[in-house]
Amino acid sequence: MLATIDLRGRLTGGADDAVIDYRTVVPRAAVDVEAALGVVRGVCDDVAARGEAALRDYSERFDRVVPASFRVPEEALAAAVDGLADDLRAAFEESIARRRQVCAAELGPVAVDVELAPGARVTQRMVPIERVGLYVPGGLAPLASSVIMNVVPAQVAGCRSIAVASPPQREFGGLPHPSILAVCRLLGIDEVYAVGGAQAVAMFAYGVPGLCEPVSMVTGPGNIYVVAAKRLLRGIVSIDSEAGPTEIMVLADDTADPALVAADLVSQSEHDPLAAAVLVTDSPALADRVQEALPGQVAATKHSERITTSMSGRQSAVVLVDDLEQGLAVVNAYATEHLEIQTADAAAVAARVTNAGAVFVGRYSPVSLGDYTAGSTHVLPTGGCACHSSGLNVKSFLKAMHVVDYSREALAAVARHVEVFAEAEDLPAHGYAVTARFLDAPELGV
Numbered sequence: 274m275l276a277t278i279d280l281r282g283r284l285t286g287g288a289d290d291a292v293i294d295y296r297t298v299v300p301r302a303a304v305d306v307e308a309a310l311g312v313v314r315g316v317c318d319d320v321a322a323r324g325e326a327a328l329r330d331y332s333e334r335f336d337r338v339v340p341a342s343f344r345v346p347e348e349a350l351a352a353a354v355d356g357l358a359d360d361l362r363a364a365f366e367e368s369i370a371r372r373r374q375v376c377a378a379e380l381g382p383v384a385v386d387v388e389l390a391p392g393a394r395v396t397q398r399m400v401p402i403e404r405v406g407l408y409v410p411g412g413l414a415p416l417a418s419s420v421i422m423n424v425v426p427a428q429v430a431g432c433r434s435i436a437v438a439s440p441p442q443r444e445f446g447g448l449p450h451p452s453i454l455a456v457c458r459l460l461g462i463d464e465v466y467a468v469g470g471a472q473a474v475a476m477f478a479y480g481v482p483g484l485c486e487p488v489s490m491v492t493g494p495g496n497i498y499v500v501a502a503k504r505l506l507r508g509i510v511s512i513d514s515e516a517g518p519t520e521i522m523v524l525a526d527d528t529a530d531p532a533l534v535a536a537d538l539v540s541q542s543e544h545d546p547l548a549a550a551v552l553v554t555d556s557p558a559l560a561d562r563v564q565e566a567l568p569g570q571v572a573a574t575k576h577s578e579r580i581t582t583s584m585s586g587r588q589s590a591v592v593l594v595d596d597l598e599q600g601l602a603v604v605n606a607y608a609t610e611h612l613e614i615q616t617a618d619a620a621a622v623a624a625r626v627t628n629a630g631a632v633f634v635g636r637y638s639p640v641s642l643g644d645y646t647a648g649s650t651h652v653l654p655t656g657g658c659a660c661h662s663s664g665l666n667v668k669s670f671l672k673a674m675h676v677v678d679y680s681r682e683a684l685a686a687v688a689r690h691v692e693v694f695a696e697a698e699d700l701p702a703h704g705y706a707v708t709a710r711f712l713d714a715p716e717l718g719v
């Protein structure tokens with residue numbers, strides 16, 4: 274079911290071996306954000322120019338429904354919680370509690386206070402971003418869990434104004450899915466918009482008069498159009514990572530259970546026909562058994578068509594490697610969103626991973642645990658961005674602000690260094706700004 278990419282016998286650059294660029298071993302060409310930019314540029318410009326009228330047009334075109342009001346009424350939020358089944362509410366509450374517990378620890382020791390010399394002090398304050406816009410996907414599936422993953426870290430960071438947007442649903446009269454509204458209400462969020470895709474990102478970035486004030490940062494996962502809009506509008510707003518179509522990579526050896534490897538690959542392909550599912554293994558026998566398990570598992574799922582498209586795309590594959598050493602080279606070069614390690618001594622192998630959005634260690638840590646209840650974030654960088662970006666966490670919502678507080682004596686002690694530096698940069702007014710403070714005290718030699 275998955276195409277096979279066989280790297281065995283090919284080393285990484287010995288004199289007489291082919292050099293493998295591991296970053297390109299598994300293509301990501303299926304997720305063409307640049308192409309989507311062509312579509313979303315018009316959408317974003319139009320929202321900036323025509324505001325709510327543009328939102329109406331794009332809701333009609335992309336969501337096939339126009340909400341009576343883009344701002345979700347308070348009664349709809351209340352009704353969503355009232356309508357929650359007990360077991361679903363318990364699942365939401367457990368997820369919230371666990372994510373909140375980890376977020377509290379993520380905050381960590383934020384105060385930096387350094388006295389460099391007597392009277393020479395630099396401190397660092399962590400200041401929450403005042404107003405943020407959080408995107409919750411709702412096209413192919415209503416990701417209520419993404420409300421938790423966005424809102425909880427923003428609240429723990431101390432953001433004072435939090436708005437959520439999610440696509441309107443025809444089935445629910447143009448409101449976002451009730452489970453999404455219920456989680457918003459459980460978390461005390463009352464500014465919720467029935468707006469999806471690129472138009473939601475543009476609404477947050479530019480603001481829509483009479484409807485939504487602009488935000489300073491847009492976060493959250495989404496499909497290729499959401500990713501493209503975030504890429505386009507960063508600069509007008511800050512964004513978190515590009516958290517686009519889901520990726521799972523499993524690094525496994527012959528100790529792995531093929532049925533579980535197959536189940537985990539299938540689980541993440543369920544998100545999007547563009548999702549990527551990749552197995553990296555040094556065991557051809559395991560690869561064969563995973564391939565044998567896949568068709569039955571896919572056929573048994575509700576979304577088999579979407580999963581089949583994802584798994585037969587160029588972005589999904591089995592990569593056969595000589596050994597786990599080469600497997601780790603592939604893993605670290607690819608920088609997947611989710612990485613499962615299903616090998617003997619999985620913790621030791623996991624400790625050698627440098628590029629992945631999140632790592633899941635051993636048989637009892639499947640990605641779907643992290644999606645909902647582990648306490649970790651599920652808003653994670655895709656498309657190789659895990660080599661430079663982090664998953665959404667409390668610090669994503671905080672700015673570091675340095676506070677400089679020097680006394681007269683402490684400034685005098687370094688004044689000459691500043692003057693010389695400024696002369697070297699041909700910026701004499703910079704130097705004079707220091708000199709000017711000591712014109713009345715030639716004895717200080719400044």
Ligand SMILES: NC(=O)c1ccc[n+]([C@@H]2O[C@H](COP(=O)([O-])OP(=O)(O)OC[C@H]3O[C@@H](n4cnc5c(N)ncnc54)[C@H](O)[C@@H]3O)[C@@H](O)[C@H]2O)c1
Pocket residue numbers: 312335336409410411412413414416419440441468469470471472494495496497498499515516517518519544545548610651652653654655
């Ligand atoms: N990386 C992560 O952290 C992470 C987490 C969760 C989900 N995801 C991903 O989020 C995505 C969710 O996608 P989704 O589609 O279900 O929901 P979505 O809410 O992201 O996108 C739906 C919106 O896309 C827009 N759209 C649809 N077709 C369009 C078109 N042809 N042109 C312009 N806009 C269009 C519409 O406005 C619609 O409201 C999946 O790809 C999933 O894998 C990623």
Ligand SMILES: N[C@H](CO)Cc1c[nH]c[nH+]1
Pocket residue numbers: 416418419518519520541544610644651652653
């Ligand atoms: N696996 C997704 C991140 O790529 C997150 C998610 C939400 N619900 C289910 N899964």
Ligand SMILES: [Zn+2]
Pocket residue numbers: 519540541544641644
């Ligand atoms: Zn998932």
